[in-house]
């Protein structure tokens with residue numbers, strides 16, 4: 001990570017799991033300074049005590065408040081924009097709050113970075129932003145539009161704005177894997193929404209690799225996608241049962257509010273202009289101008305021939321493959337070991 005040498009990095013939403021993991025990775029490199037920007041003073045205090053690192057500075061603020069963003073942006077070279085409301089149910093019930101943080105807040109971050117001549121801004125998005133059905137995905141989709149519109153306006157300005165999209169981060173707080181583990185530990189049935197539902201699966205470390213890849217390779221307005229395998233929820237539950245050596249009953253509870261049978265990481269329209277970079281896809285910005293006549297004369301005939309890239313048609317993990325992936329997650333492995341030793 002020589003490219004971070006002596007750089008000042010700002011992580012919005014820096015006290016979350018993404019910020020914590022990224023900091024672990026870069027705090028001992030030759031990075032100049034890392035600023036953690038977030039609303040929660042308690043989480044910042046806990047992080048400060050845990051880190052004890054002079055390079056890490058803490059800024060209380062809210063991305064909805066431009067002034068607080070501007071203060072933290074002074075002298076920054078690189079922004080990882082992770083601050084968001086990302087719980088599907090809470091965004092569903094409070095869509096204006098999602099709009100204020102994910103759209104207006106993101107606009108503040110992008111415009112502040114441009115005004116402070118920051119070198120690179122990487123915005124974190126999600127597969128739920130593509131063909132969105134819930135307020136979380138809709139507002140993240142609008143965040144992408146805000147980032148792309150700024151990038152289009154900037155052209156070859158010194159600030160490069162890019163976005164990354166990824167699917168479900170395995171074992172993230174509040175997600176299905178820790179839930180299934182808790183249900184097994186307490187002997188309750190595993191609540192399965194729909195055994196055929198699929199999700200892209202990736203580790204937090206892979207998500208961070210994607211963000212660093214974007215920083216190192218971004219051209220103006222790029223969206224980067226990490227290719228990822230997927231599994232059905234039924235197979236995921238089976239893999240967890242196998243590893244824990246239990247046969248806890250399964251209870252099919254049905255699809256929850258505002259969720260999809262499968263997710264999409266890139267649309268056929270985006271794939272027409274995407275560059276295959278091995279583990280990653282670079283979706284190039286559509287930089288056509290607002291000259292509507294062109295839209296009717298310069299369409300994209302290829303689009304109809306390509307499928308969207310979805311968790312239904314990506315590589316499908318088998319149960320043993322899911323087991324191997326789960327065992328590579330340190331937090332899962334710790335739970336499993338504790339469970340096994342308690343049973344002996």
Ligand SMILES: O=c1ccn([C@@H]2O[C@H](COP(=O)(O)OP(=O)(O)O[C@H]3O[C@H](CO)[C@H](O)[C@H](O)[C@H]3O)[C@@H](O)[C@H]2O)c(=O)[nH]1
Nearest residue numbers: 086087088126128167168175176191192193194197199233
């Ligand atoms: O009791 C449950 C809960 C979930 N699921 C299923 O497990 C899969 C994953 O569910 P998660 O709740 O772990 O993840 P989501 O895809 O719903 O969304 C997650 O990932 C998003 C990012 O893409 C947001 O971060 C969101 O808050 C987070 O929950 C889904 O198919 C869901 O239907 C079950 O079968 N049973």
